[in-house]
Amino acid sequence: MNSLCNILINDLRIWIHLGCGEAEKENAQLVSFNIELIFKTPPGSLITDNLDDTVCYLKLTQAIQNLCKERRFNLIEHLAHEVSQTLVTLLTGKNIAELKIAVHKLAPPVPGVHGGVIFTYASKIT
Numbered sequence: 576m577n578s579l580c581n582i583l584i585n586d587l588r589i590w591i592h593l594g595c596g597e598a599e600k601e602n603a604q605l606v607s608f609n610i611e612l613i614f615k616t617p618p619g620s621l622i623t624d625n626l627d628d629t630v631c632y633l634k635l636t637q638a639i640q641n642l643c644k645e646r647r648f649n650l651i652e653h654l655a656h657e658v659s660q661t662l663v664t665l666l667t668g669k670n671i672a673e674l675k676i677a678v679h680k681l682a683p684p685v686p687g688v689h690g691g692v693i694f695t696y697a698s699k700i701t
């Protein structure tokens with residue numbers, strides 16, 4: 576039986592200094608992340624109920640939070656790439672085939688944009 580398994584970290588919200596100019600970066604903006612981890616094969620935790628047999632999403636969210644509090648970013652595209660690089664390092668060799676990230680800048684200072692701006696990024700994991 577082939578099974579597709581994934582973990583979705585939905586709506587991780589972090590205050591980030593993000594924007595094209597220094598004035599926009601002066602005050603942190605709320606950014607939401609959706610992180611999807613697609614397993615190569617079903618994780619052993621399906622049977623064992625053991626955290627060691629899957630991916631600890633607490634560690635992943637802490638890594639994202641640490642990255643975002645230490646840095647300033649101009650663009651959500653670059654932010655997505657940096658988050659991806661951080662997570663790929665943690666996920667390599669962990670039964671994950673693909674990582675998908677959606678970065679949602681909830682309130683960009685763009686007239687007429689009321690639902691924010693979202694950038695998505697996907698990476699294959701080896």
